[in-house]
Amino acid sequence: MSVLRLRDRRAFHRSRLVRELAAAARWPKVRDSAPDLAHLAFYDDAPSGGIPRDEALLLHALLRTTRPTTVVEIGFLHGDGAFNLLCALDADARLYSFDIDPACAAIAARRFGHDARFTYRTRAQETLEPADLDGREADFVFLDAAHDLVLNQRAFERLLSMLVPNAIVAVHDTGTIPGALIPAGHPARQLTDRWLDDEFEHQPDERAFVNWLLEHHPEFSQVHVHSRRTIRHGLTVLQRTVALQRPQHEPPPPSPSSA
DSSP states (O other), rough: OOHHHHHHHHHHHHHHHHHHHHHHHHHHHHTTSSSSGGGGGGGGOOOOSOOOOHHHHHHHHHHHHOOOOOEEOOOOOOOOOHHHHHSSTTTTTTEEEEOTTHHHHHHHHHHHHOTTTTEEEEEOOOOOOGGGGOOOOOOEEEOOOOOOOOHHHHHHHHHHGGEEEEEEEEEEEEOOOEGGGSTTOOOGOOOOGGGEEEEEEEEEHHHHHHHHHHHOOOOEEEEEEEEEESOOEEEEEEEOOOOOOOOOOOOOOOOOOOO
């Protein structure tokens, strides 16, 4: 039975194992054009640090869909976020990653020194300048660094001059964690000033930052990708609000009856 015929049978829709076996059989034909997602098997669903698997998948999909040529990551940490972005980028794209921890430079060199698409610089987010991007304009920015309102504000004001008009900016850690998913005795229970009814603010300054953007940069639309049903750090996706261009048609000539 061919893979295409199997796809239309009930077993394909009812069994994950059948789908995985069918995908393995078809993989040699599609691997060159299919998304590179194997790395996500090693990401945690809800880690205490870094980016959860589902949120990494969302960022990966955004890059695969929009195909940016210049991506900026602010906050390198151990490089898992950078690797996720690199796996989504085309061969001619570039990723510029920034962090203030001197240890990150060695990690970046070890993990990605072979990849000509990747540039790491030890730089504070509020000091970025066009030369840090080699004069390129960013199509996509992933902001996941200081978790400090003032530093985020300063960084965003500097980034504005480095963005293409339709650039996408993704801000991490803007969500809340449902209280029902936080066990009794957890340290978060003691942080009473970070609770909103039954939800816990994971990073208050990131939420304050997107609220500041709404007030001071209303030209950017916001989509909050949050969940009340599971533990997620949350993402807010920003893009300038513009009308979609439409063809400008000449008015039709008058009909003979109207002459």
